[in-house]
Amino acid sequence: MRKSLLSLCLSLSLLAAAPAGVFAANGVENTTPVISSQTLHNLSWTPLVPPVTQDVTLGEGSAKINQGDIQGAVAAFAVPADRGSLEITLTSIATGKTVYAPNVLVLDEQMHPAAFYPSSYFPYMKPGIVSSDRLEGTLKLTPALGQKQIYLLVYTTEQDLAATTQMVNPAKAYAAGVGNALPDIPDPIARHTPTGTLSIKISAEQKTGNVMIGQLFPSSAPAAAAPVVVGNTQPAAPAPAPIKNAEPLLSDSERYFNDSIRKAVKGGNIDKALKLLDEAERLGSKTARQTFIDSVKH
Numbered sequence: 001m002r003k004s005l006l007s008l009c010l011s012l013s014l015l016a017a018a019p020a021g022v023f024a025a026n027g028v029e030n031t032t033p034v035i036s037s038q039t040l041h042n043l044s045w046t047p048l049v050p051p052v053t054q055d056v057t058l059g060e061g062s063a064k065i066n067q068g069d070i071q072g073a074v075a076a077f078a079v080p081a082d083r084g085s086l087e088i089t090l091t092s093i094a095t096g097k098t099v100y101a102p103n104v105l106v107l108d109e110q111m112h113p114a115a116f117y118p119s120s121y122f123p124y125m126k127p128g129i130v131s132s133d134r135l136e137g138t139l140k141l142t143p144a145l146g147q148k149q150i151y152l153l154v155y156t157t158e159q160d161l162a163a164t165t166q167m168v169n170p171a172k173a174y175a176a177g178v179g180n181a182l183p184d185i186p187d188p189i190a191r192h193t194p195t196g197t198l199s200i201k202i203s204a205e206q207k208t209g210n211v212m213i214g215q216l217f218p219s220s221a222p223a224a225a226a227p228v229v230v231g232n233t234q235p236a237a238p239a240p241a242p243i244k245n246a247e248p249l250l251s252d253s254e255r256y257f258n259d260s261i262r263k264a265v266k267g268g269n270i271d272k273a274l275k276l277l278d279e280a281e282r283l284g285s286k287t288a289r290q291t292f293i294d295s296v297k298h
Helices: 002-017 037-042 170-178 251-266 270-282 288-297
Strands: 052-058 075-080 085-093 103-107 113-117 134-143 149-155 164-166 189-192 196-205 211-213
Touching: 075 196, 103 134, 113 134, 113 211, 251 270, 251 288, 270 288
Parallel strands: 134 211
Antiparallel strands: 052 196, 075 149, 085 134, 085 196, 103 113, 103 149, 164 189
């Protein structure tokens, strides 16, 4: 956890120099799907409050988007952004010799694109004792402070529909599971379809995930810097004007905030540490930010 947090903290100094855009989870820049704002706002977003597991059938009666490369049925979810970090496992279950190849676009509270997971992020998984052939991937997101919810749009594309997935023959999977020799039989190939069956599982925890949704330090990060994080994450109500201090924060107060930040980070409560950092700097602290970064390092 500390290693990933440190990477996030160190990357903050590079945000201003990075070009605006949306990056996939593997850090490679991808073309943002072309979806109009009106289309996004017209979708019916299904609320999911973690912890939750929900199955979704994408059929002929499901919502559809046919814009740009996006084709076929889509699933739209609204997830609370005030529950800590989110771990989201998305599964597309193969039916017979067909499967829906999912892509995921994550949007911030203002419905601005924040992260993009292409279909290659959801690889084929062999069937197990209680699981079937499937495409599956896990997203680890940390909504920035001040947001009430974020959005997940699951869709497939023309390129996905033109592709296929090679599966493992059930007899081979069984033989491998019991330690027998694998039979010499061909593996089935699943074609990709514009409909399918999904399962989404969401859990929340007070830790920092891999991809930030919104600005980590909204008080100091420039508004135009948005390589992975996009959108204004300030609360809807006007923020109180910062207190202007004629003198630096008193040493006792400085020590109190620094000790509290170290304790919060050590306990894994990053949200509390960030709130303490913000309050300390609002009161004139010159050391709270470095204390936070040093605490993450060690």
